[in-house]
Amino acid sequence: MTTHRIALIPGDGIGREVLPAARAVLDAVGARHGVRFGYDEFDWSCARYLDQGAMMPADGLDRVRGHDAILLGAVGEPGVPDHVSLWGLLIPLRRGFAQYVNLRPIRVFEGLDSPLRGAGTVDLVVVRENVEGEYSEIGGRLNRGFPTEMAVQEAVFTRAGVTRVLDYAFELAARRRGRLTSATKSNGIVHTLPFWDELVTEWAARYPDVGWDSEHIDALCAKMVLEPGRFDVIVGSNLFGDILSDLAAAVAGGIGIAPAANLNPEREFPSMFEPVHGSAPDIAGKGVANPIGAIWCAAMMLDHLGHPEAAAEVEGAIATLLAAGGPRTPDLGGTGTTVSFTRALLELVS
Ligand code: NAD
Numbered sequence: 542m543t544t545h546r547i548a549l550i551p552g553d554g555i556g557r558e559v560l561p562a563a564r565a566v567l568d569a570v571g572a573r574h575g576v577r578f579g580y581d582e583f584d585w586s587c588a589r590y591l592d593q594g595a596m597m598p599a600d601g602l603d604r605v606r607g608h609d610a611i612l613l614g615a616v617g618e619p620g621v622p623d624h625v626s627l628w629g630l631l632i633p634l635r636r637g638f639a640q641y642v643n644l645r646p647i648r649v650f651e652g653l654d655s656p657l658r659g660a661g662t663v664d665l666v667v668v669r670e671n672v673e674g675e676y677s678e679i680g681g682r683l684n685r686g687f688p689t690e691m692a693v694q695e696a697v698f699t700r701a702g703v704t705r706v707l708d709y710a711f712e713l714a715a716r717r718r719g720r721l722t723s724a725t726k727s728n729g730i731v732h733t734l735p736f737w738d739e740l741v742t743e744w745a746a747r748y749p750d751v752g753w754d755s756e757h758i759d760a761l762c763a764k765m766v767l768e769p770g771r772f773d774v775i776v777g778s779n780l781f782g783d784i785l786s787d788l789a790a791a792v793a794g795g796i797g798i799a800p801a802a803n804l805n806p807e808r809e810f811p812s813m814f815e816p817v818h819g820s821a822p823d824i825a826g827k828g829v830a831n832p833i834g835a836i837w838c839a840a841m842m843l844d845h846l847g848h849p850e851a852a853a854e855v856e857g858a859i860a861t862l863l864a865a866g867g868p869r870t871p872d873l874g875g876t877g878t879t880v881s882f883t884r885a886l887l888e889l890v891s
Pocket residue numbers: 555559614615616617618619623627631796797798815816817818819820821822823824829830831832834870872
């Protein structure tokens with residue numbers, strides 16, 4: 542029997558409600574595939590910050606470095622500034638463990654209506670650059686409180702950082718439907734995104750079997766709404782990938798269903814699996830958070846750990862349950878709860 546050690550970081554808000562669902566599914570499907578999970582749970586969160594002054598301990602990364610993977614719920618709570626909670630936990634993990642690919646698949650499931658008329662088949666993956674780009678600490682605030690007050694924020698795009706994520710995206714497109722779209726804004730941003738475009742053009746020549754195009758982010762958002770079915774792999778910078786993944790998830794039925802894998806493709810460090818959504822303070826504590834994103838994360842983690850059949854079973858069970866009109870949470874138009882959906886899914890995978 543294979544045993545994997547998983548670091549669980551439930552975090553804040555609905556992160557604490559959806560992570561137990563993912564864990565229960567892992568245990569159930571693992572039992573039938575000869576896979577066991579040992580969990581170490583970490584209370585790293587805004588509650589910890591308010592209590593102890595830090596989202597995680599100073600040696601936090603060392604405490605999870607030896608785990609096979611990290612499963613994270615969500616971070617963020619009203620009362621703690623978002624840049625404090627995210628730069629105190631989520632972003633150091635992504636960067637410290639060189640999780641430079643953020644993989645965000647989305648599809649329209651049968652039985653789950655897209656809010657868009659005629660959305661048809663949507664089956665795409667956003668490959669988001671995850672450790673540089675617009676998310677940077679370089680910059681500053683000047684002249685606070687004066688009429689000349691200003692903020693400056695530098696974006697960082699490096700050849701090595703962009704091309705390694707392009708490699709991942711082109712290779713993924715070659716394994717899927719052979720179609721890649723690059724998100725850009727080189728008509729308005731004069732240094733970084735023209736550089737991004739040059740690198741995409743250079744890298745595309747290495748992948749002659751992948752058809753590709755480049756779209757400005759504004760037009761791309763419109764096309765995502767008007768013809769979402771045309772996309773296969775979309776590669777984008779950190780910020781563009783962030784925005785596109787919520788948009789794509791909403792087009793496919795709701796952001797509660799979308800998973801993310803923060804991957805360190807070299808496997809030098811643990812990869813981290815977390816739903817695309819946040820801590821949803823507006824519904825936290827009500828027991829109605831949609832657990833599909835977190836459960837799909839569990840499937841992505843199974844795949845990453847070398848159990849593709851178990852992963853496919855979990856994804857298949859989500860599809861079966863939705864197609865059968867089983868329980869669903871209010872964000873999907875149902876009256877179900879986190880627990881009722883999870884119970885129904887456990888019956889399919891146990
Ligand atoms: P959010 O994703 O938390 O919520 C946006 C909307 O979607 C809300 O109306 C919420 O109720 C709904 N929603 C989200 N997930 C849902 C689910 N599983 N089931 C049903 N409805 C769901 O985004 P936000 O409001 O911008 O952010 C709230 C907090 O979460 C902030 O502090 C933000 O910084 C943080 N955040 C954290 C992460 C993360 O830890 N990975 C990701 C995004 C946002």
